[in-house]
Amino acid sequence: MHAVPPTVLLLDGDYDNALAIATELSEDLEATVVGVGTSPHSRLLRSTYCDAGRVLPPPDDPDYPTALLETIERDRPDVVLPVGYDSMAAVQTIRESIPGDVALCLPSRDAFRAAADKEETLRRGQRLGLETPMEYSDVVANLEADGRATPDGVLPFPLFLKARWENGGVTTAPVDDPGEFWKTYDRIASVAPDGEVLVQEYVDGSGSTHACGLLCVDGEVALTMTHEELRSVPRHGGSGTHLRLEPDAAVATAARRLLEEVGWHGVALVEFKRRTDGTPVLMEINPKFWASYALASEFGYRFASTLVADRLDLGHELPVGSPEPRGEMVFPLRELQFAATNRDRETLRESLSTLLSPGASWDLEPTDLGAWLTPPASLLEQLPGTSVPRSSAEQAEKRLPNPTRSRR
Missing domain, CATH: 3.30.1490.20 (ATP-grasp fold, A domain)
Incomplete structure (x- = not known):
């Protein structure tokens, strides 16, 4: 059993869902969060929930795996937690070189490849009798x-x-x-x-995407949640900006069967569309923490904390958190950014109607506005004096006090 609060090397600090994960780990496990971003201005590195920061090349850069391995060997965190797909793929390439005292929760290479190959995913679903496009x-x-x-x-x-x-x-x-x-x-x-x-085929029954997030540990499903994505950017499917958490037995059962068939280990989101008669149609596996993860975390489905607590045997009752059966969330910054960059097709009124959805929480932490209101790294790197380092030698570090306030 791990005797002290864990140190988590949290990757993909440019993504806003990394902020929700850092908050969750700090609240639930009192974890020391070492955040990795592509710039000192990355959102996670500016967060009060990030205790130290590391600047590495972008996860799709050829130098990233080597730079990440050097960081892991130097910092020796208790666990490495990828958030996005590219960092997941990078960790797969160096997993045998990672020191044995650093924990991971990754699928096998075969399972990861099957999930990344959308054609193979559909073949697996068809073998199970699931509806596919x-x-x-x-x-x-x-x-x-x-x-x-x-x-x-x-x-x-x-x-x-x-x-x-x-x-x-x-x-x-x-x-x-x-x-x-x-x-x-x-x-x-x-x-x-x-x-x-x-x-x-274009499956357009309900117009929404239906999905099930799952955490699989040692061949067993440890935690599931289902949501409906009511609005996204881009509008035909992408990152959710208005989501509703609610039970969906048909989607959850199909997702569980598919990940068991693939032999999954770790976190994933299985996505479906619905035909006009309500039948769920398998679309794909999202083999990572999904963009709208904050909805799950906010309403008690603490996938990240459960994963870390299990891998390190921290002695917590699992799964961590108190899941609520229903909830709703909008993502104001994501919605407004899309509207601002698509003014020829979007109206501010449409976006505001989404943001003012009755009873919906906002994905925004008022105690951490310095991080949440930081522009995306892709925008900042275009500004003078904020160039993104491309080698492991160009590192940035910062230390901040642990947080004392909750998102809830």
């Missing part, structure tokens, strides 16, 4: 072989295009106009790993 990728391959013949009358529009392989970003797009198909296809292919694109 109709696939037209083979039809498109034939059209391309024929000189990119027009898809009008051949493909059933609307369609949904997505990158076959997870890459940590939003690489999806709906298409309802046959004349725009190849242009959209090429746009997705240009940013898709290996250029592979899946072409699927």
